[in-house]
Amino acid sequence: MESIVVREETPIGWVILNRPDKLNSINLKMMVEIESALREIINNDKIKVIIFTGSGKAFSAGADISQFKELDPVKAWEFATKGRELMDYIEKYPKPTIAMINGYALGGGLELALSCDLRIASQSAELGFPEINLGIYPGFGGTQRLVRLIGKGRALEIIMLGDRIKADYAEKIGLVNRVVEPSSLEKEVRELALKLAEKPQTAIKLIKTVVNYGNDAPIMSGLTLESLGWGIAFATEDEKKRVDEFLSKRSK
Numbered sequence: 709m710e711s712i713v714v715r716e717e718t719p720i721g722w723v724i725l726n727r728p729d730k731l732n733s734i735n736l737k738m739m740v741e742i743e744s745a746l747r748e749i750i751n752n753d754k755i756k757v758i759i760f761t762g763s764g765k766a767f768s769a770g771a772d773i774s775q776f777k778e779l780d781p782v783k784a785w786e787f788a789t790k791g792r793e794l795m796d797y798i799e800k801y802p803k804p805t806i807a808m809i810n811g812y813a814l815g816g817g818l819e820l821a822l823s824c825d826l827r828i829a830s831q832s833a834e835l836g837f838p839e840i841n842l843g844i845y846p847g848f849g850g851t852q853r854l855v856r857l858i859g860k861g862r863a864l865e866i867i868m869l870g871d872r873i874k875a876d877y878a879e880k881i882g883l884v885n886r887v888v889e890p891s892s893l894e895k896e897v898r899e900l901a902l903k904l905a906e907k908p909q910t911a912i913k914l915i916k917t918v919v920n921y922g923n924d925a926p927i928m929s930g931l932t933l934e935s936l937g938w939g940i941a942f943a944t945e946d947e948k949k950r951v952d953e954f955l956s957k958r959s960k
């Protein structure tokens with residue numbers, strides 16, 4: 709791997725974007741490497757949670773603009789599709805994912821964070837979709853995921869103005885789950901990851917499936933998916949063990 713670093717810190721798998729001199733901007737190579745790392749981790753039962761972050765001062769400043777001159781319309785479409793498919797893969801990934809936003813999360817960098825389950829930002833982070841200033845707009849799923857996360861009005865403001873927003877405001881509008889001091893970012897995100905890793909993994913997988921696929925479907929389909937998944941949870945050892953434990957404590 710050249711453009712990312714993958715670190716196994718059981719039960720956490722770190723995926724660190726690693727082009728710090730280019731603010732971890734995302735090129736094709738990086739996309740391929742992220743996907744291949746995730747495909748490998750999927751079969752590693754010891755890794756229960758993924759944390760994405762960036763090395764240096766950025767999470768990621770977005771798609772690699774230096775490649776744009778090579779793109780004709782068809783290649784641009786293919787590039788956007790490749791990026792979008794990677795983000796879809798991350799969103800539907802069966803293990804929980806956290807974006808540890810250590811600095812700039814712009815354009816494709818923010819789209820990567822939006823594809824994660826949880827976003828924890830450093831107080832010093834800045835987020836945004838500056839693409840409008842290049843005459844384009846987010847192409848890795850950002851127009852759709854941002855609207856669903858924070859609502860149409862605020863999403864359009866961010867996408868149409870292209871301003872960078874501060875972490876505190878991002879928290880206020882629900883774009884990030886939590887903002888923490890830069891010095892405690894890693895510690896807090898690690899604690900969160902360890903907490904997630906202790907949860908019943910099949911239930912986590914079911915929650916992700918029901919929330920992600922249910923939200924895209926008519927409400928009755930989403931609700932039906934929820935009941936079906938709820939039934940499947942009763943097939944797990946975790947459910948049996950945890951319910952027995954709860955009941956036996958109370959019958960003493």
Ligand code: COA
Binds near residue numbers: 769774815
């Ligand atoms: N693609 C390619 N290279 C990028 C990049 C991107 N999205 N963002 C930053 N870089 C490169 C810069 O070209 C520079 O490389 P160089 O030293 O070889 O010239 C290096 O990263 C550092 O960036 P620089 O602009 O000097 O840092 P800064 O601290 O002054 O500014 C930003 C930081 C994030 C405000 C600025 O880099 C920026 O606006 N980046 C583009 C963001 C963007 O439009 N993203 C959407 C892309 S579709």
